[in-house]
Amino acid sequence: MGFFATFWTWLNGQLSDYVGSNAARVAQALEPAIVTLGTVYVMVWGYLHLTGRIDEPFGAGLKRLVTLAVVLGGALHLWFYNSVIVDTFYRAPTQLAAALVGSPDPVSTIDAIWDRGGAVADYLWNSRGFLGSGPAFALAGAIVWTLMGLLCVYTMFLIALSSIALAVLLALGPLFMTLLLFEGTRRFFEAWLAQLANYALITILTVLTAALLLQVVESFAAQTAARGNAITTVDALNMVLIAVLVFLLMRQVMPIAAALAGGMALSSFGTVSRFVTWGLRQGTRTSFESGRFIAKQLATLTARPREARAIEATVARTF
Structure with missing residues (x-):
């Protein structure tokens, strides 16, 4: 097993139970705050x-009851959280990409590129004494090691980043599900969903792009390594050029995923610009401060009708 395959196996072992165990801990830690927010939600x-x-x-009441049930059930008791949300964003992208490319993951290809690229660099490095061209061969070997390593590390970085980011975001899921209660905080839930979509797309695009392009690099590396001691700097240069080209193409994966996730969030999750504007102007309030504010103003409604109407309008816009 190569270096990257070993790292990938270790990472999968670390993340296998990370989401479920940490999501349960987050839900347990947030239980008092979630219950308080649910109480304030019902009071308002x-x-x-x-x-x-x-x-x-009737319609508004039914909608609020469903929202409250989803938040309390999903955030506190994790109803269908692992079977729906975790499977959709964490496991489904990998399974979809594997089904499309017909291979579990491109990590074995990354290891093959590194091994054969390292063999080419080793041939060049060991040929530095031939024909008085030592420095040129040594420099060529160092360049091959550097650029092939850069391509392999960056591809592995994209694959690992998407898995780690999805695991961390899903572990914090109960916190963001609670923010569904109020219109002013619902934008954070939408941003959370957009980030989940972003990293899920990074997983899919990385695997698909790697399956398409890394095979070319692997082929060049295998042909170059097969020349053995007969290798020339031109052979190594061709392999390095294709590696640089593939690296530049892999660099476009994250911008494409971000653009797709941003468009998906805008079209599917709705726009909340009017609530964002109000939230930036008013600032954030904790649930306890909101409860004290509402209780105080309710006590003075009969004596201050004009202010009561203003409060009613503000509360209606907020909730």
């Missing part, structure tokens, strides 16, 4: 209902 709903701020009580 009742206040808006009593003051006639809700035009369709």
Whole structure:
């Protein structure tokens, strides 16, 4: 087993139970805050209902009950969290990419490129004394080692980054699911979904691109390494040029994934610009501060009707 395959096996072992165990810990730690936010959510709903701020009580009430059930069930008890969200964003991209390319992962190809590129560099390095061209062959060997290593490390970086980022984001899922309760904080949940889509696309695009392009580099490296001591600097140069070209193409994976995830978030998850503007102007408030603010203003409604109407409008826009 090569170096990159060993690292990939170790990383998968570390991440296998990471999402489930850490998501449960996050849900347990946030349970008091989630219950408090759910209570505030119900209080504000009742206040808006009593003051006639809700035009369709049945429809709005049903929607709020479903939202509350999803948040409490998903964030506290992790209902369908592992079987739906984790499988969709963490396991499904890898399985889809493997089905498309017909191979579990491109890590074996990365190891093959590194081994054969290293063999070419070793031939050049050991030929540095031939025909008085020592420095030129030594420099060529060092360049081959550097550029082939750069291509392999960057490809492995993309694969590992997507897996680690998805695991960390999914472990924090209960926190972002709680933010679905209020319109002003719902944008953070949408941003979380957009990031999940971004790194899932990085996984798919990296595997597909690597399967398409790394085979070319592997072929050049195998042909060059097969020449043995008869290798020339031109042979090594051809291999280095194709490695640099593939590296530049691999550099486009992350921008493409970010553009696709941004467009997906804009079209599928809805725009919340009006709530973002209000949130930036007003600032963030904790759930306890919101509860004290509402209780204080409710006590003075009968004496200050004009201010009460302003509060009602603000609460309606917020929740």
